[in-house]
Amino acid sequence: MSTTRPSRPAPGEPGPEAHGSAAAGGPAGPAGPSRRLHLVGVGGAVPMSRDFTRQALADWGWLPAASADHRAAAEDVLLVVSELVTNACLHAGGPEELLVTRGAKVLRLEVSDLGAGEPAPRTPHRAGRPGGHGMFIVQRLCLDWGVVRHEGGVGKTVWAELAAPG
Template sequence: MDTAAGAGDVALEVRTLALGDAPGVVPLARDFARQVLHEWGWLPAPSADRRAAAEDVLLVVSELVTNACLHAEGPEWLRMFRREKVLRLEVADRGAGHPAPRTPHRAGRPGGHGMFIVQRLCLDWGVERVPGAPGKTVWAELAAPA
């Protein structure tokens, strides 16, 4: 178990899954996230609202990892941070591009919905880069269930 304290945080728990060239990274990441949600008490969910919150996390994990597979030379790792009121997901990849929701979004067309879904489900999301280093980290934050 990785545990750390951040500035101003009462408690911050972190879980990391190395992905690299592992086969089936999307289901692997989703299974890992489900296991972490069990460890953190989000699952099994005692109510429909909490179940929906957990499903949102699993969907965002799937979308971020899939996006890294399709557009960024594959994901390096998935990291999950738990704070009191926010769950942060991070996916590091080797790509140089910048993810963005497709504009205009067309609900009836196949493909191109991943970052639109992330934008709709999350409190916030973004991209972090280290100057001079290849790749990036795409992050998303979701509200923790009450």
């Protein structure tokens, strides 16, 4: 798993510059549909982001889950959304935007913020201590994840990719 490099997407999958996709449910070109949620100044960003993502998964046929494996995949997506948005709230002055993009084999989550920090799993990970588990969870559940710095050096997008249920 990467922590700070842009991903190298598979053909037909979204890449780190997936921000050019259409807003809220519009087509995103060959990569698949995207959903965009603006979070600037929003209270309750974490539950709002989970509800937004849950609705996208329902619209895309992931929910209601057809099997235990599909249910687990959807729960993993919702947990990763929660962790990424929570990290933006706690460590980056709040999230600006959540982008959820469905590819043929991968679901990509992107959370943009204006923060300067570099998210990374705490090393060593201490399972029995409270807090500090967010990026460890992201690293464990995702196929890959990373950080893309915004042009001009202000802010970043933290992205994570999870396998589509199959």
